[in-house]
Amino acid sequence: MSINLYIQVLNSTLQTIATQVEVFAGVALKAAVNVRGELGSLTEDWHWQNSLIEFTDLQATLLKVLLVLLAGTCVLIAWSWSVYGQVITEKFVRPSTLKEIEELKLSVAKLKLPKEHSPRI
DSSP states (O other), X not given: OOHHHHHHHHHHHHHHHHHHHHHXXXXXXXXXXXXXXXXXXXXXXXXXXXXXXXXXXXXXXXXXXXHXXXXXXXXXXXXXXXXXXXXXXXXXXXXXOXXXXXXXXXXXXXXXXXXXXXXXX
16 A cells, blocks of 8 residues: 555545544534523523523534534544553553562561551551
């Protein structure tokens, strides 16, 4: 596969993903507006109903950007964990060996701490 073809496929894939995320953000915005409408119809007799949720064009655009960034971050976190999760788990969540526990006990014993300050191993 040549580099040009790879770049074209990558660009096409990224454009498709961006389009789908934009559609998702639009649907989420419509849902928020519908929720506002439903809340408004449920609380018509309340005096504070006028200020529940009203989106200006700028706020709607900012909400779309926020949703896109949030979705993108979640996708990148999921991808990163699928790639590096095993390495992270082995590095930081690995069980201690008996040798390490014995070394820790010996180092604590050399400190001669009172019983209440000694770690429970």
